[in-house]
Amino acid sequence: VQELEQWLGYPIFDRTNRTSQVTLKGRALLSDFTEMLNLYRRIEQRSKDDFAYSGAFHLGATEMVALTWLPALIRAITTRFPNINLKTSVGLTHEIQEDLVAYKLDLVLCPIARGEFLEGFLSRELRALESAWMCSEDMAMDRHKVLSAREIADLPLLTYSEGSLHHHMVVASLSEQGFPARQSITCSSMITIAELVRGGLGISYLPREYFHQPDGGLAILNTDLPIRPLQYAAVYRDDFIASRIADIAHQYCNFGRPRG
Numbered sequence: 001v002q003e004l005e006q007w008l009g010y011p012i013f014d015r016t017n018r019t020s021q022v023t024l025k026g027r028a029l030l031s032d033f034t035e036m037l038n039l040y041r042r043i044e045q046r047s048k049d050d051f052a053y054s055g056a057f058h059l060g061a062t063e064m065v066a067l068t069w070l071p072a073l074i075r076a077i078t079t080r081f082p083n084i085n086l087k088t089s090v091g092l093t094h095e096i097q098e099d100l101v102a103y104k105l106d107l108v109l110c111p112i113a114r115g116e117f118l119e120g121f122l123s124r125e126l127r128a129l130e131s132a133w134m135c136s137e138d139m140a141m142d143r144h145k146v147l148s149a150r151e152i153a154d155l156p157l158l159t160y161s162e163g164s165l166h167h168h169m170v171v172a173s174l175s176e177q178g179f180p181a182r183q184s185i186t187c188s189s190m191i192t193i194a195e196l197v198r199g200g201l202g203i204s205y206l207p208r209e210y211f212h213q214p215d216g217g218l219a220i221l222n223t224d225l226p227i228r229p230l231q232y233a234a235v236y237r238d239d240f241i242a243s244r245i246a247d248i249a250h251q252y253c254n255f256g257r258p259r260g
Contacts, residue, residue, distance in 0.1 A: 030103060038239055054083035057241060060096030060108040061088065063190055064129060064207055065232075069254045070109075076248050081241070092164050100235065107236035107245055109253075111165050121235050124246035126253040128229035132208045133221040136200045140219035147223040149177035156202030157184040158193045165230065166190075170205050173227045194218065209256040 005011050012026035022030075057077075061070055070088070077086060089096060089105065099105045100121070112123065133152065153174050160166035167186060174181055185202065187193045197204050198217040205227065211218055234249040236242035 056085040060105040111230040124234040126232040153179035157181040158202045158204040
């Protein structure tokens with residue numbers, strides 16, 4: 001790197017602090033270096049099969065991916081690329097998206113809520129995450145009654161962390177109907193939210209396939225409050241290995257509860 005900096009005539013890294021940071025001019029070179037690396041990988045791949053790839057790959061995912069199909073995906077990736085150095089990160093959508101933009105991740109599995117985020121990236125559409133309003137079995141009302149937005153807003157509401165798409169989606173849907181939530185509790189774990197709902201502390205909008213199980217202690221509330229399913233996608237830069245892994249993600253995406 002120092003030889004490259006001498007040849008360029010300017011620093012790529014700012015080393016004045018304890019942790020080195022990429023300089024502005026260095027950032028401008030990232031896309032060029034990415035193209036060079038992609039070209040190298042394509043040439044290398046034409047002469048070898050997938051088993052030969054031994055580089056690092058950084059994968060980001062949301063909690064719902066981690067709870068459901070991430071283990072199956074990792075098994076499939078390491079089977080396809082047995083020598084890959086795979087590293088995974090789990091976080092909120094905006095966190096892993098920011099890490100992708102900052103070149104800390106190579107591919108992220110997350111909902112797509114803003115079309116502008118796709119600029120400069122490729123994406124492979126995955127399944128949509130279907131959710132439903134749920135409460136505890138003990139709290140369940142008339143199963144045939146359809147609750148209005150006003151009635152939903154009057155109940156204690158449990159949502160995912162502020163800053164998450166789940167929180168924004170639920171709060172915004174109530175506000176758009178003119179009925180902001182009367183009482184809300186946020187939590188950074190979807191599993192914990194489900195347990196709090198099961199304990200009768202409130203209602204929540206939870207992923208249907210994973211949390212609505214026979215004898216699971218959760219009941220679905222009928223409501224006329226419309227909320228769109230979260231469309232998931234694999235988002236990545238134009239990279240040969242990333243495109244292969246996006247194809248694998250498309251094959252394994254499943255938001256149901258893992259068996260066994």
